[in-house]
Amino acid sequence: MPDPVIVIASGDLRLAANQKCWPAQQSVEASVTAAIQTAGFEVRRGHSYDESKGHGFIDSQKRGMEVFRSIPPQAALVVVEAVWQYSHHVLAGLSTHRGPILTVANWSGQWPGLVGMLNLNGCLTKAGVAYETLWSADFTDEFFVSNLGRWLHGRPVVQDLSHVHPLASFRLPPGAEATGRDIARQVLRDKAILGVFDEGCMGMYNAIVPDELLHATGVFKERLSQSALYAEMRRTTDQEALAVRSWLDARGLRFLTGPDPATDLTDSQILDQCRMYIAALRIADDFGCDAIGIQYQQGLKDLCPASDLAEGLLNNVDRPPVFSRDGRELYAGAALPHFNEVDECAGLDALLTNRLWRRLGLEPETTLHDLRYGETYGAEFVWVLEISGAVPPRHNIGGYAGTVSERQPPMYFHLGGGTLKGVARPGEIVWSRIFVDRGKLCADIGRAAVRELPAEETQHRWDITTPQWPIMHAVTCGVSRDQMMARHKANHIQVVYAPTAAEANAALAAKAALFDELGIDVSICGTNHGLDA
Numbered sequence: 214m215p216d217p218v219i220v221i222a223s224g225d226l227r228l229a230a231n232q233k234c235w236p237a238q239q240s241v242e243a244s245v246t247a248a249i250q251t252a253g254f255e256v257r258r259g260h261s262y263d264e265s266k267g268h269g270f271i272d273s274q275k276r277g278m279e280v281f282r283s284i285p286p287q288a289a290l291v292v293v294e295a296v297w298q299y300s301h302h303v304l305a306g307l308s309t310h311r312g313p314i315l316t317v318a319n320w321s322g323q324w325p326g327l328v329g330m331l332n333l334n335g336c337l338t339k340a341g342v343a344y345e346t347l348w349s350a351d352f353t354d355e356f357f358v359s360n361l362g363r364w365l366h367g368r369p370v371v372q373d374l375s376h377v378h379p380l381a382s383f384r385l386p387p388g389a390e391a392t393g394r395d396i397a398r399q400v401l402r403d404k405a406i407l408g409v410f411d412e413g414c415m416g417m418y419n420a421i422v423p424d425e426l427l428h429a430t431g432v433f434k435e436r437l438s439q440s441a442l443y444a445e446m447r448r449t450t451d452q453e454a455l456a457v458r459s460w461l462d463a464r465g466l467r468f469l470t471g472p473d474p475a476t477d478l479t480d481s482q483i484l485d486q487c488r489m490y491i492a493a494l495r496i497a498d499d500f501g502c503d504a505i506g507i508q509y510q511q512g513l514k515d516l517c518p519a520s521d522l523a524e525g526l527l528n529n530v531d532r533p534p535v536f537s538r539d540g541r542e543l544y545a546g547a548a549l550p551h552f553n554e555v556d557e558c559a560g561l562d563a564l565l566t567n568r569l570w571r572r573l574g575l576e577p578e579t580t581l582h583d584l585r586y587g588e589t590y591g592a593e594f595v596w597v598l599e600i601s602g603a604v605p606p607r608h609n610i611g612g613y614a615g616t617v618s619e620r621q622p623p624m625y626f627h628l629g630g631g632t633l634k635g636v637a638r639p640g641e642i643v644w645s646r647i648f649v650d651r652g653k654l655c656a657d658i659g660r661a662a663v664r665e666l667p668a669e670e671t672q673h674r675w676d677i678t679t680p681q682w683p684i685m686h687a688v689t690c691g692v693s694r695d696q697m698m699a700r701h702k703a704n705h706i707q708v709v710y711a712p713t714a715a716e717a718n719a720a721l722a723a724k725a726a727l728f729d730e731l732g733i734d735v736s737i738c739g740t741n742h743g744l745d746a
Contacts, residue, residue, distance in 0.1 A: 214365045215312065217255035218289045220246065221280065223298035223333065224270025226415070226511070229624050234296040234324045235268040241295040241319045241326065244352040249291070252358075252365050259284050271302045274416075281306030288312045289365070295319050298329040299416030300336040308340050315364050320350040322586030322597055322678035331584060332704040335419030339649040339702075345370040348698055356695070372699035376692045377657070380735040383744040385722045393726030396568050400731070401431040407552075407560050408435045408502030410442055415510050419648065419703055420556040426654050430731040432561055435500045439513050445492035446485065446517065457487035460533040465614030466606070466633075474629055478620035482518040482629040487533075490523035493551075494535040494543045504564040506555035509602075510625075518630025519621045521602030525633035525683075527551040528563075528580055529605035531612075553581055553603035553705075558647040562656075562707045565731075566645075569724055570709060575716065578605040579709040582685060584701060585678055587694055590686075594694050595664055597674050598685035598706065601632060608710070609635025609683060610665070619681040637685035639665040640710050641717040643724065644689070647733065648702040656728050657700065658721055659738035660690040661708070691740030700738070718743030 222238055224231045246256045260280040262269035271277045281303075284290070289312055292303065307314060314337075318330035327348065337344050345364055349357035360370045385393075412421055424434065461468075471477025489507075497505050505527070507513070509520040526532045527549045535543045550567050552560030559581040570577040582598035589595070606616045618631030645658045664686045666674075675684060685708065689697060711717035721742050728735045737744060 214254065214289045214367055215287055217257040218249050218291060218365070219257055219259045219284055220291050220293055221259040221303065222270050222293050223277070223300065223303045223329070224268065224272050224296060226272060226299050227625065228266065230297070231266070231268040231270045231272055233624055235270070237324060238270065238295045242293050245291065245293050245317055248352045248358060248361055249365065252362050254365055274301050274305060277302040277306055281310070284310070286311045290314050292316045292333065294329045294333065295321070295326040296324040296329055298333065300333045300418055301416030304336055304340065304416070304418055307337060307342055313364065314342065314344040316344055316346045318348045320348050325585055325678070328583050328585060328704045331698070331701055332417055332419060335648055335702040335704070336417070339419050341651045346699070373696050374700055376696045376739050377700055377736050380725055380729055380737060382746055383737060385726055385744065386719065389719045389722035390726040392572060393569065393723035394730040396572060397727045397730030400565070400568070405432045405503040405564060406435050406501055407432055407557060407564065408437050408497055408500055408505035409555055409557065410437045410506060411439045411508040411512065412436070412555060414508040414554040417554065417556065420554065420558055422557040422561060422649065422654070426649065427557070427561065430561065430654070430733070432564065435502055437496060437500065439508060442489065442492055442496060442507065443513065443516055445496055446488040449488040449491045451484070453491055454484040454487040457490060457533040458483060461613065467617045468631060469617060469619050476620070476623060478618065478629060478631045483522070483618070483631060485518045486522040486630050489517065489520060490526050490533070491535050493523055493527065494549060495537060497549055498537055498543045504550035504552060504560050506552040506557065506560050508555045510554060514626065514628065518628050519602070519626045521621065521630060521632045522618060524551045524553055524602035525604050525606065528578055528603055529607050530576070530578060531607065548577060548605070550579065551603055553600055556581060556705050558649070558703065559705050559707055562645055562647045565727055566707065566709050566724065569727055570720065573720055573723065575711055575720060576607060578607040579707060580604045580608065581705040581707050583704055584697070584706050588674070590666060590670060593688050595666065596687040596689065597678055598687050598708070599678055599682045601679070601682050604633050604635070604683040606633060606635065608637050608685070609633070610638045611635070621681060622679065632681050633683055634681060635683050636665070636671055637663050637683070639663050641714050642687070642708045642710050643717055643721045645707045645724070646701060646703050646705070650702070653734055654732065655734040655736070657736050657738050658725055659692060660717060660721060660741045661687045662690065663687055689739060690742070692738055714741070715743070
């Protein structure tokens with residue numbers, strides 16, 4: 214391995230986030246640097262601390278290109294992440310780098326580096342860039358130290374991917390297979406529309422499905438502008454917004470409001486979120502969208518409160534009625550699947566899941582989550598799945614009455630807006646992820662169980678992640694922590710409930726057949742899926 218080893222750090226685009234998260238990044242970099250030096254290698258940081266900005270992150274694509282001009286093309290490169298990061302800040306440089314690349318994150322839910330690293334890994338996979346990846350709580354454990362040593366000496370990192378099996382390894386139940394393939398043929402014949410409100414949220418290259426790959430599934434993009442969404446919000450009347458708020462109040466949704474818009478959730482912010490919900494449905498109807506995704510994190514964040522309340526409501530079948538300008542109820546009795554942060558891979562998954570689950574007579578509410586963190590509880594490793602938006606109240610214990618809307622953290626959301634915070638109800642779920650791997654659509658599908666943990670354990674997990682966000686306690690069947698981290702090609706994971714394990718297994722089989730019929734390369738992950746080899 215060439216000396217010195219170069220360390221870089223991709224950060225957020227938002228100055229406040231980079232400043233607040235910088236101490237955590239410093240600490241993690243120090244630990245990774247010490248581990249590399251202990252192995253006998255020199256370390257050099259590839260870019261300097263910026264005194265004027267108060268942090269040392271690569272904070273734009275422009276800055277990333279500047280940094281890579283001074284990095285030797287054959288250098289051994291370690292991308293260290295303790296924070297959420299924008300992958301496009303470094304993707305240009307990594308895409309042409311000829312030396313070995315290692316991505317590293319700290320095992321912590323704080324900002325979170327794990328989510329940032331998984332996103333970067335998905336971007337590198339889509340771009341066809343070779344890399345290895347590692348994670349650790351303190352960078353002294355055997356798994357990290359031994360694999361770091363292997364990488365430093367030019368050998369591949371050892372990862373266990375024995376839980377991943379091609380669909381061809383299994384026999385699908387005939388009834389489930391026929392259902393899945395029939396829906397796929399229907400989509401290919403009739404086609405469907407993903408409404409995309411500005412592509413490329415937060416540098417998530419991995420979340421953009423190339424048009425030619427999407428078209429092959431029968432799904433096409435309607436590229437929409439967030440400025441049009443904002444304009445439609447401004448045309449929405451106070452009376453219409455108040456009607457949505459009153460409906461939610463009557464269902465028992467609690468809003469934790471306060472007087473200071475800089476730090477509190479206010480009634481004015483909530484009404485703007487209700488306007489967004491109405492506006493999104495009207496625009497979706499105008500363009501015939503079967504699912505929509507709002508970027509929000511850029512652009513809209515400087516104009517209006519967060520999109521999260523609207524996103525979660527859209528994904529719920531039981532939701533406030535909205536009417537067109539000519540008086541029709543829009544998407545009556547149905548969810549309009551919303552894919553958070555315009556993650557088009559999740560959007561395609563949500564659209565197809567909605568179609569299939571409705572055909573099967575199951576609750577079609579589906580959402581993506583961040584694969585945020587996890588700890589052992591009792592004898593099980595229990596994942597913390599969290600996302601700021603998109604979670605339907607139907608997923609939370611108690612539904613609307615068990616859900617509370619809290620103000621988004623000011624560090625990311627300076628104009629506020631409320632979430633749909635709750636604890637996911639215990640039950641059986643199917644998880645999945647569509648991703649792009651070197652020019653082909655792929656999908657991993659598996660089974661998991663949602664646990665109801667004691668209140669104090671849930672609070673502990675909220676306290677070390679983001680307490681304003683909804684949480685799901687998930688146990689992946691036959692997939693360990695390290696197996697999931699080694700394989701998963703995204704920061705997001707899609708989840709949907711089924712009433713029983715048997716029904717979840719049948720639905721998984723049908724979903725695998727649906728994906729396969731559309732030309733998606735399907736892998737079945739883990740166990741408890743009920744399929745015979």
